[in-house]
Amino acid sequence: MTWSQAKVLIVSDELSNSAANALTKQLVSVSAETEEVTYQQLLRDENYLTDSYSHFIAILPQTSNQKQETLPVEQMIQRLKTIATAPKNSCIAYVQFGGGYFGSGSQVMNPETCCAAGFARSVHLERSDMRVRVLDMDPEIPPDYIAELAIAELSGTEAIATVGYNDKKERLVPQNRLQQPVNYNKRALSWSEEDVILVTGGAKGITAECALELGKHTNAKMALVGRSQSDNQEVARTLERFKAEKLTCRYYSCDLTNPDEVTQLVETVTTELDKITGVVHGAGMNKPRRVEQVSLEEAIAEVSPKLIGASNLLQALASKPPKLFIAFSSIIGVTGMPGNAWYAFANESLVLRRFEREHQETQVLSLAYSV
Numbered sequence: 001m002t003w004s005q006a007k008v009l010i011v012s013d014e015l016s017n018s019a020a021n022a023l024t025k026q027l028v029s030v031s032a033e034t035e036e037v038t039y040q041q042l043l044r045d046e047n048y049l050t051d052s053y054s055h056f057i058a059i060l061p062q063t064s065n066q067k068q069e070t071l072p073v074e075q076m077i078q079r080l081k082t083i084a085t086a087p088k089n090s091c092i093a094y095v096q097f098g099g100g101y102f103g104s105g106s107q108v109m110n111p112e113t114c115c116a117a118g119f120a121r122s123v124h125l126e127r128s129d130m131r132v133r134v135l136d137m138d139p140e141i142p143p144d145y146i147a148e149l150a151i152a153e154l155s156g157t158e159a160i161a162t163v164g165y166n167d168k169k170e171r172l173v174p175q176n177r178l179q180q181p182v183n184y185n186k187r188a189l190s191w192s193e194e195d196v197i198l199v200t201g202g203a204k205g206i207t208a209e210c211a212l213e214l215g216k217h218t219n220a221k222m223a224l225v226g227r228s229q230s231d232n233q234e235v236a237r238t239l240e241r242f243k244a245e246k247l248t249c250r251y252y253s254c255d256l257t258n259p260d261e262v263t264q265l266v267e268t269v270t271t272e273l274d275k276i277t278g279v280v281h282g283a284g285m286n287k288p289r290r291v292e293q294v295s296l297e298e299a300i301a302e303v304s305p306k307l308i309g310a311s312n313l314l315q316a317l318a319s320k321p322p323k324l325f326i327a328f329s330s331i332i333g334v335t336g337m338p339g340n341a342w343y344a345f346a347n348e349s350l351v352l353r354r355f356e357r358e359h360q361e362t363q364v365l366s367l368a369y370s371v
């Protein structure tokens with residue numbers, strides 16, 4: 001299809017968005033038909049998602065107004081979701097602002113500005129009929145140049161392209177490297193029975209196994225957290241295993257998505273065991289479904305234990321920061337997986353670097369692993 005046959009819908013937070021306006025100008029100059037709408041307009045009127053458009057371009061915010069650790073999860077989901085269910089044979093593109101490095105460069109980026117890659121790769125794996133693009137721009141690149149680059153990237157015939165442009169306007173294509181844990185540098189942190197390590201999701205599944213090994217290696221007092229009550233069979237079995245190792249371990253029932261419960265949790269653990277010096281955030285939710293089967297509310301529910309849970313914990317710990325805060329992310333947040341678009345989004349957005357910048361006594365790690 002040539003641009004003169006194309007009909008392009010451009011979506012952004014405000015109609016005055018400079019990248020959207022520049023795109024319209026340049027698309028009109030190549031004879032494409034264009035229309036600009038806001039995310040709110042698109043949410044109100046589903047007729048926009050009809051097959052009369054050939055291209056759908058969603059522009060993420062260039063900066064974030066968020067001062068706190070809280071992510072505006074609902075708006076982030078809405079922006080990605082609005083164009084993800086576009087009609088057959090169309091092209092969808094997300095223009096985001098992660099510095100050209102998808103948020104992983106030396107600048108600490110807010111995930112609100114760069115959270116589309118894992119999600120879009122999942123959508124691509126579900127929709128072979130569609131062309132998918134994620135263009136990650138440095139926020140300093142002028143709008144006219146963003147428009148030029150976007151038009152060039154959208155013109156390609158590849159089924160998927162995830163491409164970054166940094167502040168030197170170099171074109172970057174992310175490459176995954178296999179890591180060998182044996183090569184990791186040991187952290188200069190010491191642990192003893194004086195320490196208290198809070199492990200969310202730590203009474204069940206993979207995280208329970210990690211918590212038990214961590215307890216055996218460090219002798220630290222362990223505080224395991226989940227929504228289940230302590231008489232839950234799996235929780236009770238895990239507690240028995242800690243007891244058999246003669247480790248101090250208590251279980252706390254708490255919904256991590258509720259900020260008041262998390263504040264109370266931190267207070268109770270501190271009173272009963274002592275100051276929390278380490279955190280492993282393993283709680284999460286994964287409900288595999290194709291993207292068109294998931295409502296906004298269901299997407300929020302799926303990502304919240306991981307994302308809102310992390311932000312509630314970081315806020316509750318801000319006045320008493322631990323030595324180490326590790327969060328379990330997943331390889332799916334990097335590669336995407338069919339049926340896992342929102343899980344991929346949650347894992348890609350689980351970024352803790354801002355807390356480390358503001359609390360230099362805390363080391364952070366978001367660990368994306370596979371099994």
Ligand SMILES: NC(=O)c1ccc[n+]([C@@H]2O[C@H](COP(=O)([O-])OP(=O)(O)OC[C@H]3O[C@@H](n4cnc5c(N)ncnc54)[C@H](OP(=O)(O)O)[C@@H]3O)[C@@H](O)[C@H]2O)c1
Nearest residue numbers: 201204205206226227228255256282283284305328330369
């Ligand atoms: N399984 C894999 O292959 C894999 C691969 C890569 C990464 N990961 C990551 O590793 C972690 C553990 O995976 P898993 O498969 O063992 O998970 P899982 O069996 O699904 O366990 C999830 C845990 O999170 C807790 N949880 C969920 N919502 C919560 C909430 N609102 N408040 C408090 N706790 C909550 C659950 O406790 P309750 O049921 O008591 O609420 C449960 O202990 C997850 O973060 C996952 O994303 C897993």
